[in-house]
Amino acid sequence: MSAMEKLKEEIHSVLLVTLYFSVWLGGVLIVIKKLILAEYDIEFKRLTVPLLGSLVLEKSFEGRDEHGGFIPSMIAEFQTVEGFDVWANVICISGALLVYNIFSVLEKIFGEGSLLRALLSPLPDES
Numbered sequence: 001m002s003a004m005e006k007l008k009e010e011i012h013s014v015l016l017v018t019l020y021f022s023v024w025l026g027g028v029l030i031v032i033k034k035l036i037l038a039e040y041d042i043e044f045k046r047l048t049v050p051l052l053g054s055l056v057l058e059k060s061f062e063g064r065d066e067h068g069g070f071i072p073s074m075i076a077e078f079q080t081v082e083g084f085d086v087w088a089n090v091i092c093i094s095g096a097l098l099v100y101n102i103f104s105v106l107e108k109i110f111g112e113g114s115l116l117r118a119l120l121s122p123l124p125d126e127s
Contacts, residue, residue: 017100024096032088 001009063073108117 020100024092024099025053028095029089029092036088083123 063076064070067073067076103115107113110118
């Protein structure tokens with residue numbers, strides 16, 4: 001395989017992974033945030049907030065000097081009013097990583113493309 005073919009294959013892989021996580025973080029996280037805000041009758045208008053909010057540990061890094069380290073800062077962040085927002089981010093990102101890892105392992109076990117073909121093909125008749 002030439003260097004150009006390897007580069008094309010790598011770009012293809014990166015684009016697929018980027019698309020996958022964009023759907024999870026851009027779509028699923030937005031839905032979760034809308035549901036959380038709907039519980040309090042707050043209208044959701046900004047789509048960039050969930051994408052920026054997907055950086056779950058950002059505030060923990062910012063507050064590590066104030067709280068004496070990363071772990072105490074993360075614990076303090078979960079105890080704030082925005083704790084539910086952080087939990088929504090953690091659940092969504094964990095789900096995205098879990099599904100991605102499961103499919104990656106299954107692809108390695110069954111071969112490249114076989115899992116996608118199996119999911120897209122119709123079920124056989126059980127006569």
